[in-house]
Amino acid sequence: MSTPSTPPAATLKERGDLAERMLPVAGRLASIVHGDGGPQDVQNLIGNLGEQERVALLVVLAGLIDPDTQVSHALRWLEFNEHGETIVPELPGCEGVTVRDLGEELPVDTQPADVDxxxxxxxxxxxxxxxxxxxxxxxxxxxxxxxxxxxxxxxxxxxxxxxxxxxxxxxxxxxxxxRGEALEVAEPDNGALTKEQVLAVRNEAATGATDVELALRHGISRPAVTRLVTGVTYAQHGGPVRGTRTGAPAPGGPEAAAPRSAAG
Structure with a gap:
């Protein structure tokens, strides 16, 4: 026998009322998943919901999650795997990653129809x-x-x-x-950098800023930043220059490896 469908909620009030009706269901489902029941309890709870009710339930459950919560915190409650074995969640690479960041991993339609x-x-x-x-x-x-x-x-x-x-x-x-397509990304032409810009980038690199951070901050490509802070380019402007790798001298000889002043 087919499951009865709930008529689509046509107005904002109807959608709001439907979401409100699903809130206790969401609370009960969360309790089951967190240990107050099993698969059959889940089936008993949602098995007779119509399509619109299921969609509303998903929206309500999503609304209960703070998208800026770190993934490691959101999953910290997990104690058992799908086989009932005790586990400690291991989330390599997820430290500092939020639920919102995780959502950004979904594929992107690069040519959406509804763009304002x-x-x-x-x-x-x-x-x-x-x-x-x-x-x-x-x-x-x-x-x-x-x-x-x-x-x-x-x-x-x-x-x-x-x-x-x-x-x-x-x-x-x-x-x-x-998909066999190419997404054109225009990179602005920054032209030649001034001495002040070069020194700013090198000084920030010397205080611990990464090449990626500097590229984002100054609007320069990451490879261009690397060449700049290692002295491959703009050597005439001075400033702190680092080696290209640990223990390697900076371009220009051993004396260039040590940080030097703008006048040096």
Whole structure:
């Protein structure tokens, strides 16, 4: 016998009422999954729900999760695997990664149909009241790069953690490549850097900033940063220069390996 379907909720009030009805179901389901029951209890609870109720249940459960919670914290309650064996969750590479970050790993449609260019333009001008969907956020990053904005500036405009917009573009490029397509990403022409810019990058590198951080902060490609801080380029401007690898002299001879002043 087929499961009866719940008529689609047509209005905001109806959808809100449906979500409210699913809240106790979500609470009971969470309790079962956290140890108050087993697979049959789950089936008994959700087996007779209609399609719209199941969708509403998913939305309610998602609403109970803080997307900025670290994945390691979100899964810390796990004590048993699928075979009932005691485990301690091991999450290599997940330290500092949030649930929101994890969601960003999903494939991206690089050419979504529902993109609001006006909303994107407002966000790039600093309007923080506009909410963009995922496709619009990717489009905003690509347009922002065309305008000469750094990834760090785009992270701030979109409310991302530092480096997230760059990672989103890299994932989109990989997804496009897997489909046999190419995602064009405009990299602004920074031209020749001034002495002040060179010294700023080298001084920040000397105090511990990574090449990736410097690339995001100054809008320079990571390889260009590496060449700059190791003295391959702009050697005439001085500043602290590091070796290309641990124990290796910096370009220009052994005396260049030690940090030197702008006048040196």
């Amino acid at each position: 260019e006006v909303a994107i333009a407002r966000v790039l001008k600093g309007d923080r009241t506009v909410r963009l969907n995922r496709g619009e956020r990717l489009r905003a990053i690509l347009k922002g790069r065309q305008q000469g904005k750094t990834y760090l500036e785009l992270d701030e405009l979109l409310g991302y953690r530092p480096g997230a917009s760059n990672q989103m573009v890299l994932r989109a490029c990989k997804a496009a490549e897997a």
